[in-house]
Amino acid sequence: MSYQSNFDNFNEWITGLFPDQKEYLQATRELARDVIDIFNAHEPYKKNDVLRRLSMPERIIHFSVPWLNDQGNVEINQGWRIQHNGMIGPYKGGLRFHPTVNESILKFLAFEQCFKNALTGLPIGGAKGGADFNPKGRSDQEIMRFCQAFMTELQRHIGPYTDVPAGDINVGSREIGYLYGQYRRINNRFGGAITGKDISFGGSHVRTEATGFGLIYMLQAVLKEHHENIADMRIGISGAGNVALHAALKAIEHGACVISLSNSRGCLIVDKGLTTADINWAIDNKAHKDNILTALAERVQGQWHDGKTPWQEKMDIALPCATQNELDGEAAKTLLQNKVKYVLEGANMPCTDKARQEFDRSEIPFVPGKASNAGGVAISGLEMSQNASFRRGSYTSIDETLEDIMHNIHQQCVDEGRENNRINYARGANIAGFRRLADAMVLQGI
Structure with a gap:
């Protein structure tokens, strides 16, 4: 029946x-x-x-992570890996270390990851994981010990053909190195069990830049579809991590005027627009500054707004790149009143459901994160391929492949989301990803 x-x-x-x-x-x-x-x-x-x-995860792995701090005291954190769907390939998705991490957040991220990965066309399933560990204020040795303790438990559940984690919030190249080192020591095996590795031991070119660059490649495809160009567009960006900074860098390179960045403490507004030199300075110095944006504000004579977001500013394009549900219904109304023309998510579900409904009613192009945020996992998939073949592509070739993948995702959204005289990108992305996963599920049986 x-x-x-x-x-x-x-x-x-x-x-x-x-x-x-x-x-x-x-x-x-x-x-x-x-x-x-x-x-x-x-x-x-x-x-x-x-x-x-x-809609149901295939597997939820929940474990404790006991470790020693610098005072020799035992601390205990919780760890998770949500292996949501492996119908089209090994589970794939990032690890997040943050005190707000819980099962609901990781389940939503893993669920979204399934459809995002399906849109790339690569043979990878969806997963997400992490821990409620807060690395801020911790020494390098404490972070190493925590990563090693976390991987000691996680390693039994992952592998190149089973589940391939990557980085996410607070899990960068340093943490990936410690995690992978522990995996290699325990398993006595060098392989593609983790992506986001340093280029010196199996990593891929463009991985750090991939999500931000991919967001701008998607934006360019959307603008071309609507007979517009990125040059001279005013772009508001939230966030100050890899995604936000590299999206800003690529947008400025193509002639856009990027007017904002933000973090949990507030936002930086530079009405005249940031420069390539400004963004490169922030990328080079963010690890050494308590608040890179206040330091950047002094450097560029911009305006720093405590506790604020960029969405009250006038902009042609909004790119929320910080975290989930950062842009709510009221912020969406303000953006629309200020004549925003395009909204593309650079993070995972940064717009609330009410915000999405506001954009949908206005009929402006709104591209969900599962489509516009897919650049990072696309390059992670290529890193898996490179590890399996013991070959590495050049920076230029991988960047070109990334652009091709993002344009292909755009076309899937257009094909499935065309409604009369407009394109519903959110609906198109959901339908395209759903079809691929549903077809695989039917063919593999119950």
Whole structure:
């Protein structure tokens, strides 16, 4: 007997199972709302109940991480790995170390990762993981010991053909090095069990830049579709990490006027626009400054606003690149009142559901993170391939491949999201990713 569904009974089912997991519920509801008609129109999808099955993680691994701090005292953190769906390849997704990490956040990230990875066209499934460990204020030795303790447990659940983690918030090249070193020591094996490695031991060119560069390649494709050009566009960017800084760098290189960056403490506004030299300075110095944006404000004579976000400023393009649900419905209304023309997510679900609804009602192009944020995992997939073949591509060739992948994702969104005289990029991305995963699920059986 096939399973017939509508959005309301799907929502009742998923909410009944996980009533307190707001991020996870937001992600699954947004997907279901866009694909429910596709699901009901295909008998094999209904017969195999693919919508509900795709909404449930295949495996949740939860473990404790005891480790010694510099005073010789035992500290205990919680660690997770959510292996959400492996239908089209080994599980793939980042590790996040942050005190706000919990099961709901990691489940939503893993869920989104499945559809993001499917859009790349690469044979990789979706996962996410991390710990409630806060590296801020910790010594390098403490971070190393924590990473080693975390990997001692995680290593039994991952591998090149099983699950390949990467970095995420607070897990950069230093942490990846410590994690991979512990994996290699325990398993006595050198291979592609982790991506984001340093170029000296199996890493890929362009990996640090990939998500930010990929965001701008997607933006250029969207602008071309709408017969516009990035040159002289006013772009507001939130965040001050790799994604935000490299998106700013690439946008400025193509003639855009980038007016903002932000972090948890506030935002920097530079009305005349930041320069390539400004962004390169921030990239080179961010590890050595308590607040790189206040230091940058002094350097460029910009305006620093404590506790504020960039979304009150006038801009043609908004690129939220910080964290989930940072741009809410009121901020969306302000952007629309100020005549914003395009919104592309550079982070994972940085727009709330109310913000997305505001953009949808206005019919401006809005591109969700599962499409516009896919550059990082695309290059991670290429790093896996390079590790398997013991060959490394050049910077230029990998950057060109990244651009091709982002343009292909854009075309999938256009093909599935065209509605009369507009393109609904969010719906297009959800449907395209859903079709690939649902087809694999049908073909592999229950």
